[in-house]
Amino acid sequence: xxxTSESVTYLVETALNELLQNVVEHAESPTDAVVLAxxxxxxxNVRIAIADSGIGFAESLRRNPRNASVYSDANLVRRAITExxxxxxxxxxxxxxxxxxxxxxxxxxxxxVHVSSRTVDASFRxxxxxxxxxxxxxxxxLEVDFRPGPETEPRADSEPEDxx
Amino acid sequence: MTRLRVQDACPSSRVFRxxxxxxxxxxxxxxxxxxxxxxxxxxxxxASISFLDExxxxxxxxxxxxxxxxxxxxxxxxxxxxxxLNALVAKRRAQRTAA
Numbered sequence: 001x002x003x004t005s006e007s008v009t010y011l012v013e014t015a016l017n018e019l020l021q022n023v024v025e026h027a028e029s030p031t032d033a034v035v036l037a038x039x040x041x042x043x044x045n046v047r048i049a050i051a052d053s054g055i056g057f058a059e060s061l062r063r064n065p066r067n068a069s070v071y072s073d074a075n076l077v078r079r080a081i082t083e084x085x086x087x088x089x090x091x092x093x094x095x096x097x098x099x100x101x102x103x104x105x106x107x108x109x110x111x112x113v114h115v116s117s118r119t120v121d122a123s124f125r126x127x128x129x130x131x132x133x134x135x136x137x138x139x140x141x142l143e144v145d146f147r148p149g150p151e152t153e154p155r156a157d158s159e160p161e162d163x164x
Numbered sequence: 165m166t167r168l169r170v171q172d173a174c175p176s177s178r179v180f181r182x183x184x185x186x187x188x189x190x191x192x193x194x195x196x197x198x199x200x201x202x203x204x205x206x207x208x209x210x211a212s213i214s215f216l217d218e219x220x221x222x223x224x225x226x227x228x229x230x231x232x233x234x235x236x237x238x239x240x241x242x243x244x245x246x247x248x249l250n251a252l253v254a255k256r257r258a259q260r261t262a263a
Contacts (some may be wrong), residue, residue, distance in 0.1 A: 010244035013211035017179055021214060025180065094222045095181060097252075098213045162250045163229065163257075164238045 008148035011105060012037070012046060018098040019050040019142055026063075026088045027054030027140060044147050045111075053139035057117035060088040060140075077120050081113055102144060108153045111146030126153055167202045168194050170210075170219075178210055184218025191223070195235040205241040213252065216245065221252035225260050 016035070023033045029052035036049045054060070058073035061080055064087060070076045079086040080096070081103050087096035103113050103124060112125035117140035173190040174183045195201040203220070210216055223232055241249065 007244055010209070010211055013209065014213065014248070017212045018214070021180055021212070089181070092181065092185070092218075094218055094225070095214075097217055101213045161254065162246075163224075163233075163253045164241070164246055164250055 008046075011146070011148050012048070015046075015048055015102055015105065015144055015146075018102045019048065019144070021098065022142065023050060023052045023054070023140075026060040027052040028060070029054035029139060044149070045145055046148055047143065047145040049141060049143035051139060051141040056138075057115060057140045057142075058120060059118070061086065063088045064090045066090075073118070074120050074122060077115055077117065077122060078124075081115065081122075081124055106144050106146045108151040109146035109148070110152050111144065114141075114143040116141045116143075165200050165202055166194055167204055169204045169206060171206050171208065174219075178208070178215050179212045181214040181218045184212075184215040184220075184222075187215070187219035188222060191220070191236065197231075197234060200237055201235055202237050202239055204239050205245065207240050207242060209242050210245045211248075213248065216249045217252045217256075220249060221256045224253050224256040225263075229257060 016037075020033070020035070023029060027033070031053045033050050033052040036047075036051075038047050039045075040047065057080070058076045061067045061070075061076050067076055067086065067088070070079065076086070081099055083096075084100045085096040089095045099113075105111070106113050107124075107126050110126075112123055114123045115121070118138075168190060170178060170187060173187050177183050178187075191201065191203065220238070223236075238246075238249075
C-alpha cells in the first residue's frame with residue numbers, strides 16, 4: 001500500500017530546505033548558491049538542483065573527525081546520502097538525517113539523488129548505484145528528482161504509529 | 165496549562181538544526197510534570213526535517229514517551245508537518261529502545 005501522500009508543495013519545500021541548509025551550514029561557498037527547479041508535466045516529475053562553489057561535499061564531511069577514517073571520497077558521500085548519522089557537523093548528537101530522508105523521498109517516488117562534487121560523480125536510485133571519477137570540479141551540485149504523490153515503492157518498515 | 169509558541173521561541177528562523185536546538189531548550193525549560201505544556205506551531209508550515217527532529221523528535225531519544233505525553237501537547241501543526249514529525253518520533257523512539 002502506498003503511504004498517504006504529502007502535498008506536492010510540502011515535498012518540494014522540504015527538499016529545498018534540506019538542500020539549502022546543506023549549502024548554508026557546510027559548503028563554505030564564496031559565492032551564492034544557484035537553485036534550479038523544474039516540473040516535468042508529462043512525466044509528473046519534479047527536478048531540483050542546487051550548485052555551490054564551496055569546499056566540496058566530501059571535504060565538508062571530513063570537518064567532522066568521526067569521518068576522518070573513511071578513505072574514499074565516494075564512500076563518504078555515499079554514506080551521507082544513504083546512511084543516517086553521517087554529517088560534517090562535529091558537534092551535536094542528532095545530525096545527518098536530512099539528506100537520508102530526502103533520499104528516501106526520492107527512492108520511493110521513482111526518483112533519484114545525484115551528486116557531482118570535485119572527484120565524485122554519483123547517482124543513487126532504487127536498486128542502482130553508480131559512481132565514477134571525474135576531473136576535479138569546484139563546489140558541489142546536488143540534484144534530486146521524484147514524482148510527488150503517494151509512494152510507488154513499498155517500504156520494508158511499517159507505517160509508524162502516530163504519537164501526536 | 166503553559167503555552168509556548170514556536171514563533172516566539174525561534175523568531176528569526178525555523179529551518180536549521182540549530183534553530184531546533186533552541187526550541188528543544190525552550191521546551192525543556194518550560195515543561196514540568198505539574199503542568200501540560202502546549203507547543204503551538206501557529207499553523208505555520210515548517211517543512212524542515214532537521215528542525216522538527218532536533219526541536220521535538222530528539223526528546224524521544226532522551227525521555228520516556230509516557231513522560232512526554234504527560235508534559236507536552238502539540239497544537240496548530242499542519243497535517244504535513246504532523247505526519248513528518250510522527251515519522252521522526254517513531255525513529256527516535258526506536259533508537260531509544262535499541263540503545
